[in-house]
Amino acid sequence: MGSLPHPTTPAGRDGLAALLAHPERAVVGLDFDGTLAEIVPDPEQARAHPGAVPALAALAPHVASVAVVTGRPAGVAVRYGGFAGVPGLERLVVLGHYGAERWDAVTGTVQAAAPHPGVAAVRAELPGVLDRFGAWRGTWIEEKGRAVAVHTRRAEDPQAAFDALKGPLGDLAAHHGLVLEPGRMVLELRPPGMDKGVALEEYVRETGAGAVLYAGDDLGDLAAFAAVEKLRSDGTPGLLVCSGSTEVPELATRADLLVPGPEAVVTFLADLARTLR
Template structure:
């Protein structure tokens, strides 16, 4: 983990009252989005971006203003997507997205894009489970028993993946580091990959990440600009995808939802926002700017 990033007060854009990206590429991306919102994608991580990080992931819920802000914004832009490592249906429930007026075209790309929920049909399309996930699920409790650092950790069943959380351990960072290599070995033995995050180690099938999911979705809808907001290591592939798309001529804005645990995103972001509350305020301001 890097040092704690600093999240300064973003200077507002005089024209729109929006926070001003700190980089030329970010300012160009925001300008393109505002000029042709019908060709834009707004893509957002869930945990840490729309919802606060909490010790028990099952208790996570979207910021109370998230769904209303998205409902105001969605009719004014081409596409809105939530891109998350959670199962798509779980993100829909915890986000309160189903049946909300204004979110008729929301898409949730769950399990790093291997699942998809859309508000129009209200259904989740999901692939067959990877056999390695079932094998890891059966082996994991006994496997953790071999390591003294595991006490206080918690296993989260995610359908297409399994995660080990260390946030409730006596020393979360020490437990995270002690388990990282053994869990990587276990994942590889069953044909899975290990995805580290904010005090969580997720074992999941290879081949999909947020960057792949985001790039495929942007190509599918024919977007000309994209804004992506995230907070964790799992969002770095999405950042890389936006950076690649920018090099190919597509306009993009990278937003970091503030974290004192992860600095890698802040170092690459165009716009730093101090957590879900600030993200929701930004989405509401963006809706205001597009309604004029």
């Protein structure tokens, strides 16, 4: 396998071997924040690692598809990733809002389902809910179109703010038919049935892939890991990669390969592309 790191599990080794044997039938799935882009205090300032687009442009022509699976709006991920109009990325798709939106490089357009009405209701009530927790200064709201997120990373005590808001925001989400999805110092309120696992599995089955790789870094990626595990049980080999191996132990313990963050993910993708030449 050249300079490629070795998966630590038999299933992971089988997944990588299947990808290397028939890359033209493989789907490479990737989270964006924390995987292709470093986590930053202000998510609007997040950008793909400088080596991400070159690595993906080198890899994509050798595989069936590269799919960026993200909770961000598809158009935002495309813009922050710098994915549009890049030679070599014609086989790239972005499954935004956990699959509710889809951008593909061939057409350069976004296809989207109708938004859930509960999101607008939560958006209107959320500032009032946060005002009742005035002690947690530094929390702020990220508008995600089909979802709303509350970040505590910039609060005086990020974990305390996260813990205090989790219950009230869970109640608010449930009242409007939404679900609360916790992440790394972020609490996202979004419609049920929207998760990376559903998006990834549907896309893998749509493409008829013979192997799948998925890399992620946060609790929201657990659903995608579960989807790959299900696909493996159904006979489709898969490789699970955890980016930032110490921050989310729930993900790390289920991964076949641990890498220390986006720079290492990009290096892995570039090495994979060179191996497939």
